[in-house]
Amino acid sequence: MAGLFLYLLLAVQSVSAQTDIDGIMMAKNNFCSGLMYSHSSWSNYWEGTLKRNNANLGTVSSSMLAWMGNYGVSDKLNVLFGLPYISNKASAGTLHGMKGLQDLSLWVKWMPLEKEWGSQTFSLYAIGGVSLPVSDYTPDLLPMSIGLRSKTISLRAMADYQLGSWFATASATYVIRDKVTLDRELYYTTQLHSSNEVAMPDASSINVRAGYRTGRMIAEAIWSNWRTLGGFDMTRNNMPFVSNRMNASMLGLNIKYNLKAVSGLSLIANGGVTLSGRNMGQASSIGGGVFYIIDFSPKKKTKADQAKK
Structure with missing residues (x-):
């Protein structure tokens, strides 16, 4: 029940615009930036491992608009960011909806290995x-x-294999x-705390896409x-708490298309569902985005330019 924002966070990761x-990887001196919109909702949730209907709140929905960007420091090193604005509301009950800017995410993505043979390519990545x-x-x-509202540090290892136009990517994150x-x-x-500080458990995630x-x-x-x-x-019939155990398994589809008419412009559409969870809403999501690549590489001087001098 507590994890609708978590679902939207994972939805952002499905954008597939050099994330x-x-x-x-984004090429050296190229900057890709754009907006991603996602809408997610649920009416059933897991209270612990017990799946329940959310009669008190009806359907809980969330809309997210995220600004994302990626700059190619080199062909093997990228710097990325993401900043989502989120609006949550419920169709029933007395809880007022909430909205605002959430958390700024900053990433460094490094590709230390890329091997090509024939129509096959294998690459490894380290991401922080x-x-x-x-x-x-x-x-x-x-x-x-x-x-x-927890500050986080994430460490990820990732491998990608491509055969012709078919690929598979797997990653693990702490x-x-x-x-x-x-x-x-x-x-x-599970006990009374006389403090305003809550210790947060660490988390891990696995992501596979093909x-x-x-x-x-x-x-x-x-x-x-x-x-x-x-x-x-x-606990039974109570609101979720910030340090609850939150587990979820999700399945999604993503499509990205680079327009022929406008070089550097791409459109994205995706959707997903929660397959299983613990202290999570069984959310479904749909989203779309627009991204554009700007090349900041120094322009090579032509003979005509040199002649003008």
Whole structure:
């Protein structure tokens, strides 16, 4: 129930426009930037491992508009960022919706190995990232809260294999999460705490994607699994808490198309569903985006330019 924002976070990762979780690198001096919109909703959720209907809140929905970018420092080193604006609301009950800027994410993506033989290519990647809240939102009103307000450090290893136009990419990520500060001095987990600071369990994720990839388009299926390495289950008929155990397995589809008419412009469409979860809403999502690449490489002087001098 607490994890709608988590679903949207993973939806951002399915954009496939040279992101931190795909086997594509931005060329040196190229900058790709754009907007991604996603809408997600759920009416059933897992209270611990018990699947329930969300009668008190009806359908919980969330809309996200994210600004994302990627700059090619070199052909093997990219720097990326993402900043989402999120709006959450429920169709029933008395909880007011919440909205605002969530967390800024910064990533460094390095490709230390790329081997080609015939029509095959194999590459390895090392990726590191940080995220931090950029607004004063509260994490203490889940599932209306737009995030967990925990600073994070992420470490990822990834491998990509391509045979002709067909590919498969697999990655594993470990997420270190900082403590969260609440606007109250007393809270209960499995015991009473006289503090406003909540220790957050770390988390891990696995992402596997496979499909068809050319210079013109990408069509892929994506499976992802997120696991919180600790925490506790929601108690019966109570609201979720920021340090709950939150596990989810999700399946999605993603399509990216580079327009012929406008060089550097690409359109993206994706969707996904939650297959299983723990203390999570069973969300489904649909989204789309527009991205554009600008080449900042120094222009080579032509003979005509030299003649003008």
